[in-house]
Amino acid sequence: MYKLIDSIDEIPKAEITKENLKFTLRTGRSKTKKDVFRKRNITEYRDGMLTPIGDIKYNVWKSAVYLVIKQQQEQRLFNALIEYYKNSPSPAFSKDYEARALTAYISELYNNSEWVGYEEFHLKYYSEVII
Numbered sequence: 001m002y003k004l005i006d007s008i009d010e011i012p013k014a015e016i017t018k019e020n021l022k023f024t025l026r027t028g029r030s031k032t033k034k035d036v037f038r039k040r041n042i043t044e045y046r047d048g049m050l051t052p053i054g055d056i057k058y059n060v061w062k063s064a065v066y067l068v069i070k071q072q073q074e075q076r077l078f079n080a081l082i083e084y085y086k087n088s089p090s091p092a093f094s095k096d097y098e099a100r101a102l103t104a105y106i107s108e109l110y111n112n113s114e115w116v117g118y119e120e121f122h123l124k125y126y127s128e129v130i131i
Contacts, residue, residue, distance in 0.1 A: 003054035006046075008063050015053055016064050018072075021106050023049040023061070065102050078105050080125035084117065 005011060027048040032041050047058040056064070069078045081104050085097035109115050110126060 002050060004048075005054045005056040005060060007057075008060050011053065011056075011060075011064060016067050016071075018068055018106060018108070020053045021049075021051055021056075021061065021064055021068060023051050023103070023106070025050050026058075027055050062102060065106050069105065074105070077110070077126075080121070081105055081110065084121050084125050088117075 027046075027050050029046045029048070031044050031046065033044065034040075035042050048055045049058060049061040051061070069075060078101060081101035082097055085100040085104075088097070104110060110118070110121055112118065115121075
């Protein structure tokens with residue numbers, strides 16, 4: 001069983017790295033609580049990312065990735081990924097371009113020559129980053 005991480009404070013600063021935030025899959029958990037005043041059950045859903053350091057709540061994972069981007073001084077690279085996904089002809093990519101850019105950044109997809117968008121990204125967006 002993986003450790004559930006629901007707050008950025010639960011991750012030691014030294015463990016907030018690209019390697020520790022790479023995810024293997026997205027997770028989801030539902031939890032039912034009783035509301036005694038309204039006499040009904042309330043179901044909550046927890047969206048997460050399974051990483052080497054545990055199952056991190058999605059919003060916490062997102063904040064940690066932004067910290068890595070800042071630490072590594074890779075804002076230009078991340079902005080290029082956002083532009084790539086924002087301008088993508090695929091409606092699936094352009095719909096949630098920030099999430100796509102975060103996952104591409106943390107998994108270093110932009111360095112994988114087998115990625116379907118590798119050539120286009122490097123010609124249109126990444127060339128400006130490395131100058």
